[in-house]
Every structure is written in C-alpha cells, then in structure tokens.
Amino acid sequence: MLKSFRYRIYPTKSQTSTLNRHLEICRHVYNDTLAYRKQSWETSKTHTSLFDTNKLLPHWKKDHPEYKEVFSQVLQNSQVRVDLAYKAFLRRVKSGENPGYPRFKGYGRYDSITYPQLGFKISPEHGDIHLSKIGTIKTVFHREPEGTPKTLTMRKTPTGKWYVSISYEYTPHDHLSENNKVVGIDVGISSFATLSNGIHIENPKFYEVEEKSLAKSQRKLSKLEKGTIARSHQRKVVSRIHERIYHKRDDFAHKLSRKFVDNYGIICIEDLNINNMISKENEKTTTSLSKRISDASWNTFMNYLVYKAEEAGRHVIKVDPRNTSQMCSRCGKLPPKVKSLSDRVHLCTYCGYKEDRDVNAAINIMRLGLQSLAKPHRSPRIYSRE
Numbered sequence: 001m002l003k004s005f006r007y008r009i010y011p012t013k014s015q016t017s018t019l020n021r022h023l024e025i026c027r028h029v030y031n032d033t034l035a036y037r038k039q040s041w042e043t044s045k046t047h048t049s050l051f052d053t054n055k056l057l058p059h060w061k062k063d064h065p066e067y068k069e070v071f072s073q074v075l076q077n078s079q080v081r082v083d084l085a086y087k088a089f090l091r092r093v094k095s096g097e098n099p100g101y102p103r104f105k106g107y108g109r110y111d112s113i114t115y116p117q118l119g120f121k122i123s124p125e126h127g128d129i130h131l132s133k134i135g136t137i138k139t140v141f142h143r144e145p146e147g148t149p150k151t152l153t154m155r156k157t158p159t160g161k162w163y164v165s166i167s168y169e170y171t172p173h174d175h176l177s178e179n180n181k182v183v184g185i186d187v188g189i190s191s192f193a194t195l196s197n198g199i200h201i202e203n204p205k206f207y208e209v210e211e212k213s214l215a216k217s218q219r220k221l222s223k224l225e226k227g228t229i230a231r232s233h234q235r236k237v238v239s240r241i242h243e244r245i246y247h248k249r250d251d252f253a254h255k256l257s258r259k260f261v262d263n264y265g266i267i268c269i270e271d272l273n274i275n276n277m278i279s280k281e282n283e284k285t286t287t288s289l290s291k292r293i294s295d296a297s298w299n300t301f302m303n304y305l306v307y308k309a310e311e312a313g314r315h316v317i318k319v320d321p322r323n324t325s326q327m328c329s330r331c332g333k334l335p336p337k338v339k340s341l342s343d344r345v346h347l348c349t350y351c352g353y354k355e356d357r358d359v360n361a362a363i364n365i366m367r368l369g370l371q372s373l374a375k376p377h378r379s380p381r382i383y384s385r386e
Contacts, residue, residue, distance in 0.1 A: 001172060001310065005145045006165045009154070010138045016162075018134055019113075021158065022070050028068070032060065037086065045223075050083040070113075071132045077114040097368065116141055120152045122166065133338040139164065139220035146170050148284060158239035175313035179265035184366025186270070186324070186358050187298045193256075194358035196366040197266075200254070206248045214241045249297045257304040261312050269306065270368025271318035274299045274376040313328040319371035328353055329363035 011019060037048045041064035054076055061067045068074065085102040093097040119132035124141045129152075131137065147170025154164050184196035192203040200206065217238045260267055277293055309316045326334050328348040335349055338358070346353070346360040355363075 002150070002169055003307075004145065004167045005143065006163055006194050007142065008140045009141070009162045009164050011134075011162055015135060015343060018069075019156070021156065022074070022112050022113055024107075025067055025070050026078045026113055027105045027107075028064075029057075029075050029109060030059070030082060031067070031104045033079045033082045034085075034104060037082065050079060053079045053082070056112050058188055063212055068132060069073070069368070070152075071115065071119045073116050073119060074113050077116050080116075080380040091122070112153055112156075116151040117151070120124060120149075122149055122152075134261050137164075140236060156233065157243065159243055161164070172311045176262065179263075179314070180263045182261070182266040182268070182370065183264045184268045184362040184364070185260070186362040186365055187272070187296065187301075188358055189292050189296060191358060192296060193301075194356070195361070196228070196362040198290060198356075200358070203296060204248070204252055205292075206245050207297060210241055214238070217241060249300065253297060253304050257301055257308050261303060261308045262315050266315045266317065266369070267309060268317045268366045268372070269302060269305070270321035270324060270365055272298065272302075272321055303326075315373070317373055318369040319365055319372060321331075324329050324364045324368070325357060325361040327364050329355070329367065330359045 017189075033053050034055075036053065040046050040048045049269055051178060057067075057072070057075055057079075074137075082102065089099055089102055100294045108116055114296050115131065121130040122145070123129065123142060127141060128136050128138060129139045131152075131154075145166060147168035149166055150169050151167045152164060153166075156162055182196075188194060189203065191200040193201040195201075217234065221231065221234045224234055274293065277290075322335060326339055328334075328346070328351060330353040331348060331351040333348070333350050339346070344357050346355050346357045353360075
C-alpha cells in the first residue's frame with residue numbers, strides 16, 4: 001500500500017527564493033499548457049494528449065531559458081496537472097453535471113511542486129533532503145519513514161511555511177492483535193460522534209471557537225488598501241487563524257481515529273455524501289447547518305479511520321445511511337411520522353422502546369454493518385413504514 005509522510009522543512013533564504021522562482025516557472029508552464037490545449041480545441045476541434053504537450057517543453061525551454069532552472073520532471077508534472085484537470089472536467093460533463101472549465105493560475109495560486117520519480121534523495125539520519133536544482137534542505141523527521149519512496153511534493157502554505165510530503169510504497173507488518181469488539185458510530189453536530197454503547201464524544205467546534213477572532217481579522221483586512229505591505233501582513237494573520245483551525249481539526253481526527261482502531265476490531269459507519277450535504281444547491285440544508293457540518297470535519301475523520309484500520313488489519317464497514325435515525329433498533333420498524341432534527345429522543349410507537357436518538361441510530365448502523373459483513377452479496381434490509 002501507499003502511505004504519505006508529511007514533514008516540516010526549513011529552506012535557507014536563498015533556497016526559499018529559488019523555490020518561489022520554481023513555483024512561478026511551473027505556474028507559467030501550467031498556464032501555457034492550458035492555453036495550448038484550449039486553443040487547439042477552439043481552432044481545430046482536436047483533443048491534445050499529455051504526450052503532445054510534453055513534446056512542447058524542449059521548444060519552450062529554447063524560448064524561455066529560465067525553464068532550464070527547474071528539474072525536467074517537475075515541469076512535466078505541471079502538464080500532468082492540466083491533463084488531470086481536463087479529465088475531471090470531461091468526466092463531470094459526461095455524467096450530466098455543469099462543471100467550470102479548467103482555470104488559469106493567477107500569481108500566488110500555484111503553491112506546490114512535485115518530483116514524481118527522480119531528482120530527490122532522502123536522508124533521515126542526517127535530517128535533510130537533497131533536491132535536484134535546489135540543494136540540501138534541513139528537514140524535521142518527527143517520525144521514521146518506512147518503505148520505498150515514490151514521489152515527493154513540496155508545498156508552501158499561505159503563512160509562508162514549507163512542508164514536504166513523501167509517498168512511500170510498503171507492506172503493512174504491524175497489524176494489531178485480533179479484536180472482536182464491534183462498534184457503530186453515528187456522527188452528528190451536538191455530539192461529534194455517538195457510539196452504539198451509549199458513549200457521546202463531544203464536538204470541539206474549532207471554527208466556532210475562533211470565529212470571532214477570524215471575523216475581527218477579516219474586517220481589518222477588508223479596510224486596508226490592496227497592494228500595501230500592511231494588507232500583506234494582515235492577510236498572513238487571517239491565514240494563521242485558518243491554519244490553527246486546520247491543525248486542531250487534523251490533530252483531533254488523527255487521535256480519535258487511532259483510538260477507535262486500537263480498541264475495536266469491527267467499526268461500522270455511515271456512507272455519507274458529505275459534499276452533497278453541505279452543497280449550496282441542497283435547499284434542505286441551511287447555511288448555518290452547512291457551516292457546522294464543515295466545522296465537524298466528518299470526512300477527514302472517516303478517511304483517517306479507513307486508512308488506519310487497513311494498516312492495522314481492522315474492518316471498517318460503511319452502511320447505507322437511509323433511515324438509520326428513523327428506524328427502531330429494537331423492532332426494526334419505521335415510525336408513522338418522520339422524526340425531525342429537533343426530536344432528540346427515539347420513542348417507538350410499536351414496541352415502546354425509548355432511547356437517545358443518536359444512540360438508536362448508532363445501534364442501527366452497527367446492526368446493518370454486521371448484517372452486510374455476514375452476507376456481503378446482500379444489501380442490509382430496510383423496513384418500510386406501516
């Protein structure tokens with residue numbers, strides 16, 4: 001399997017200048033490639049392949065000698081990104097969506113470069129990474145990488161920090177001891193998650209905590225004149241707040257997902273379409289609710305849970321979320337009247353079972369997960385309303 005390790009790097013002032021110049025060159029290559037493909041289609045209605053654009057690079061280097069400053073595969077990766085953008089655009093068009101056409105990158109909008117195969121040497125024992133055309137950069141290896149390195153990506157954050165992400169190919173060997181404990185997880189807003197055993201995990205609401213300071217900083221930013229040094233400094237202040245929120249969410253998701261993987265052998269969760277839930281086109285979702293769903297960061301937590309479980313030899317089962325909060329976990333019947341979000345207690349009109357709404361949903365998720373695990377070729381049964 002592939003696993004990525006992310007490390008903080010500390011380039012010198014000259015290396016930082018070189019990296020920023022490389023970002024700009026890659027941005028120009030990206031825009032030139034996009035313009036060429038767009039013009040080819042508009043003039044002759046022909047699709048340009050990635051191979052066709054790769055053949056243009058030697059000619060562009062003659063016209064722009066500064067392109068030779070960047071490692072060749074890094075420039076090719078800029079064209080790969082254009083190709084991926086086109087493929088995603090065409091795929092969404094074929095599926096009936098109305099996607100936006102791939103856009104050109106403005107100044108400062110290209111923030112990463114990738115070495116897809118060659119051109120880098122990783123030395124954890126020396127605490128550095130050597131990059132072709134850039135040099136040796138000090139790196140903090142807070143954890144030992146494992147496996148064979150495949151790709152390396154350097155990224156600049158809006159606050160000016162630099163990180164490197166290295167993708168390794170390796171065979172998991174640290175499976176945890178066998179564990180037959182089962183849990184169902186119902187994610188929510190008031191509580192981040194409710195377990196089938198009745199445990200509630202508090203929602204930290206990281207964005208809500210920082211919302212006032214963020215609004216204050218953004219108001220100050222909006223009053224400053226564009227292009228001034230003061231506005232540039234204030235933009236970094238706003239970026240630092242967003243970065244702080246991101247790091248808190250990421251740390252919370254990592255620690256919580258690790259706790260589940262360490263303590264349970266089978267973990268059942270809902271297969272939610274979170275992007276659709278927070279979409280502006282979804283008329284049933286209010287702006288406030290969309291913001292709270294985004295703040296909870298369910299998608300990040302579930303992604304971390306899945307990859308950690310795979311690495312540890314655990315099972316994560318995704319079930320159809322339909323009616324899990326409506327169905328009675330004792331008799332399996334649906335109420336004659338649909339429960340609204342304000343109904344926080346489940347009271348079955350058929351069997352009289354009374355339970356917290358989220359606990360009842362978590363039990364249903366666990367039951368449906370075990371049902372699909374026992375009969376993988378059959379969908380979990382959903383009862384109809386009487």
